[in-house]
Amino acid sequence: MIAQPGGITPKFGAVEIRTSGPNTIPRMRSGFSRGRYELANATTADLIRTAWGVDADGVVGGPDWLDTDRFDVIATAPAGSSQETLRTMLKGLLEERFHLSTHKDTRTQPAYSVTVGKKPRLKQSDGSEEAGCRLPPFRNPILFECRNTTMAAFIEGLPRMPGASAYLFNYRVVDQTGIKGAWDFSVKWSTLNPAAPGRAAGNAITLFDAFENQLGLKLRLTKVPAPVVVVDRVEKPAASETLTALPMEFEVAEIKPAGPGARGSNVGAQPTGQVRVDMTLKGLIQEAWGDLNPLRIIGGPKSIDETQWVVVAKAPRTELAGVGIMNGVDINTMRMMLRALLIDRFKLAAHTEDRLVSGYALVAAKPKLRKADPANRPGCKDGPGADGKDPRFANLAASKLVTCRNFTLAQFAAALSAWNPEETILFGFPPVVDATGIEGRYDMTINFTPPRVFQNIAAPAVTGDTASSEPDGTISIFEALEKQLGLKLESRKVTGQVLVIDHVNEMPTDN
DSSP, X not given: OOOBTTTBOOOOSSEEEEEOOOOSOOSOEEEEETTXXXXXEXXXXXXXXXXXXXXXXXXXXXXXXXXXXXXXXXXXXXXXXXXHHHHHHXXXXXXXXXXXXXXXXXXXXXXXXXXXXXXXXXXXXXXXXXXXXXXXXXXSSEEEEEEEEEHHHHHHHGGGSTTTHHHHTTOEEEEOSOOOSEEEEEEEEOOSOTTSTTOSGGGOOOHHHHIIIIISEEEEEEEEEEEXXXXXXXXXXXXXXXXXXXXXXXXXXXXXXXXXXXXXXXXXXXXXXXXXXXXXXXXXXXXXXXXXXXXXXXXXXXGGGTOEEEEEEEOOOOSSXXXXXXXXXXXXXXXXXXXXXXXXXXXXXXXXXXXXXXXXXXEESSOOOEEOOTTSOSEEEESOOTTOOXXXXXXXXXXXXXXXXXXXXXXXXXXXXXXXXXXXXXXXXOOEEEOSOOOSOEEEEEEEOOGGGGTTTOHHHHHTOOOOOOTTOOOXXXXXXXXXXXXXXXXXXXXXXXXXXXXXXXXXXXX
16 A cells, blocks of 8 residues: 555544445445545445546456445545545555455456557647647537547547547547547547437447548457456455544525425535525435435325425535536535435434335246356446447437346346436336346346436336337337347336335424
């Protein structure tokens, strides 16, 4: 580990590690504010990746639970600690509390490479213009005008350019062109958002077509040597005492009724830490518990669905940006502060329990499953399967492509109801149970249209009936499962967790 001057290795102060509660956003969120460092809803693989600064595929080996069990890590550190210092302290925590031991290695990993085609279509820059790529007013295809730009800088920035990340699946992009110097060029490609205008297959320009036909370059999925962290030993951490040094509360907060006719819901945050939430009381509870499905909130007076409230508050600004940061405010911390506010001002008391709820059973129709490669640790991620094929380019309306590796059918069923709400397979996050009776582990790739794209035409996706493709090319998850994997979802009552409201006042106490 990196030591501070004098040979002292920095360490966290107080530390709490707890099992993450139910959450409909199964990905890590991190933030650092006022000496409080949080890594929420993180798998152990997430923690290792963060501590060693490697990408998602850079953690190799270890038990299955490395990618499935999620933890909240909350620790104190000196205000103003750098990201490198926090990583050093996180390494020490993993070694101490998770009994982690690792070694570094190099493995071939999926990546996109950029190589020279038959004839590059680039113009040598005279160096007179500011270096970089400019994005004119939005249209689809998206047009970029790059001036005085080196190929290395263009390729390094490609994953962050609008409309590119959906093609690249968070894989690395490596420059293998060998092209030196600065260049002027323009390039345009179509977004993979099927709801965007101009998405019809006849109008679409894929990122890969744009590179080849407009720049004379080739962008291809390949495998390249990459540094990895190999897990030699790891154990689940023991639960720790509750951390009380820094309670998660708003600095100030006001709750007031919304104006006449107010409807809908909205959450806004400013870089200064100012937060405004417009919702019914039920909506506030739903937000405070992490976008909990409202159908899983049981109890409370009728008014919690009727009266609209406005919460105006000040949250500490997050110093260390990460997934889940909105305008300088960590979403997960903001939600915990909102929960504390509801408990204090509405005297909210609630608990979670398991009940029978509406859900789905995953059953076998005519299974089309490929035996797993046992060398892979179980997990799902956006991207193609082992064949590298990307069916989205033939049908941009089916813009979601997911591959699960070395999965049992029970793990796959659980994954169906647990993905990110922006990318979730099923509306309402209903639980899914495995009723296939199929044993063993499999590699499964599925391509479908995200439910949010066709909310107005996806009635079958709400009822659980099998849907056929719409004329515009949309593919429901129900059709995708059956045609691509030979599996079906059937509506069924299953056991799922609900939030039971034991008590809540209809009006808050005074500000």
